[in-house]
Amino acid sequence: MLTLYGFSKVNRFARGKTRDLRVLWALEEMQLPYQIAGMDHPAHDLNAESYRHLSPFEQIPSIDDDGMAVSESGAILIYLAKKSGRLIPEDREGETQVLRWSFAAMNSIEPPLLNLMVLGWTSPDSAEKHREFLLGWSHRMLGNLERWMEGREYIATDAFTVADILAVHVLSVVPDEALLTPYPRVLAYRDRCLARPAWKRTFEAYCGRVEAA
CATH class of the missing domain: 3.40.30.10 (Glutaredoxin)
Structure with a gap:
């Protein structure tokens, strides 16, 4: 087993x-x-x-x-x-898109958000220059994701896939919910997936x- x-x-x-x-x-x-x-x-x-x-x-x-x-x-x-x-789709194109967005979730979206979280754990009252850099990086990634999600229900294909699990988990552990406020499509996408039974x-x-x- x-x-x-x-x-x-x-x-x-x-x-x-x-x-x-x-x-x-x-x-x-x-x-x-x-x-x-x-x-x-x-x-x-x-x-x-x-x-x-x-x-x-x-x-x-x-x-x-x-x-x-x-x-x-x-x-x-x-x-x-x-x-x-x-x-994950059986066709090559669909599988490739799932792989693409799985990597994007972990390698593009997650790093600035994770670094912000770690900075909050380790240096909550200092390192403001570092925090400002990470916030700018986070907003750049989230803004790009907001554009991508226009007209889309899920991130990689028309159906829910493992790429959505990875992306939504990344978005669900943001260090501050206010980070997502400017991105209504991203918020709606995250909440839609987290509503799954x-x-x-x-x-x-x-x-x-x-x-x-």
Whole structure:
């Protein structure tokens, strides 16, 4: 059976924002059977030698699918989509667009937003020049996404795909909701996807299982 390595306990400020939620959401949408191996982050479970063969960078999430080890949330989602035949088109053009926007979510949209969040955790009352730079970078990415979403319901194709899971998870953990206020299409897109029953079930189960350290 497929085993997902996800958090059982995580730092308080990260709870509800962790990337295992991306995989949990995908599994719920795909209705694939799996079991969870809970990892206690403060207890250094991720640093165990036994875990490094699954996740060389000692990160969550990772999966073990009957001996097939995959880490990195984007790679896991693409693997699961191809395995299940769901949330990714079968045609080459559609699959390429899903890959394109999966990479864009993680490599274009996420970096400035994630850096803003980390800056807020580590230097909440300083580094204003750095913060100003990251805000400008964030608004440039969000403005481009706002233009892209005109007339679109989903980011990559006409149907909901794993690219949407990645993009929406990135947008759901912004450090400040006010960042999204100037972008009504992006907000509507995010909220539309977060209204999906599979996400609601995923998040409720996560909150009931994962402890805050």
